[in-house]
Amino acid sequence: MAKDCSPLQSKELREIRAMVDRPLIFKGILSAVDAVKAVDAGADAIVVSNHGAHTLDYLPHPLQVMDEIVAAVGGHTVICVDGGFRRGSDVLKGLAFGARLVGLGRPILYGLAADGERGVQAVIEEITGELKRLMTMTNTPTPAHAGKHLLVAF
Numbered sequence: 153m154a155k156d157c158s159p160l161q162s163k164e165l166r167e168i169r170a171m172v173d174r175p176l177i178f179k180g181i182l183s184a185v186d187a188v189k190a191v192d193a194g195a196d197a198i199v200v201s202n203h204g205a206h207t208l209d210y211l212p213h214p215l216q217v218m219d220e221i222v223a224a225v226g227g228h229t230v231i232c233v234d235g236g237f238r239r240g241s242d243v244l245k246g247l248a249f250g251a252r253l254v255g256l257g258r259p260i261l262y263g264l265a266a267d268g269e270r271g272v273q274a275v276i277e278e279i280t281g282e283l284k285r286l287m288t289m290t291n292t293p294t295p296a297h298a299g300k301h302l303l304v305a306f
């Protein structure tokens with residue numbers, strides 16, 4: 153999918169980069185074209201994200217575009233992903249697709265709504281525990297060892 157999804161041009165991204173005197177992360181990347189624009193502008197990291205799919209209908213899920221983005225970025229910036237990740241197994245899939253970090257939005261908010269700080273803590277512990285268990289079961293000693301070999305394509 154060679155699409156330029158960002159309303160911002162490369163020149164504008166470079167201007168933003170020049171204005172920000174600290175690490176800068178571009179979020180909402182959903183195509184190789186946008187990922188390359190972010191890298192060229194000097195992004196310290198990108199977040200492959202459809203913002204939880206509740207801003208625009210019919211956006212691709214981030215995992216549908218991860219392969220093209222990982223290939224286009226070629227290790228030149230840190231890739232994070234979010235959107236629809238709910239369980240430890242989801243997080244492991246995100247890592248397997250090449251993300252260094254997998255973000256959780258609504259699960260944290262649900263924990264907060266259910267039981268405040270303790271609810272947030274419980275959600276984090278549940279998902280982290282699941283992730284650790286799955287990493288053990290799949291012989292994945294660190295997140296960096298996660299890869300496509302963990303996935304089965306049908």
Ligand SMILES: Cc1cc2nc3c(=O)[nH]c(=O)nc-3n(C[C@H](O)[C@H](O)[C@H](O)COP(=O)(O)O)c2cc1C
Nearest residue numbers: 179201202203204234235236237255256257258259
């Ligand atoms: C209530 C709410 C408000 C959000 N507001 C923003 C926002 O202002 N800017 C943005 O980039 N993403 C926003 N997001 C998206 C989150 O940053 C994140 O990408 C998303 O929640 C991840 O998907 P998930 O909720 O399925 O884990 C919002 C999400 C929620 C639930």
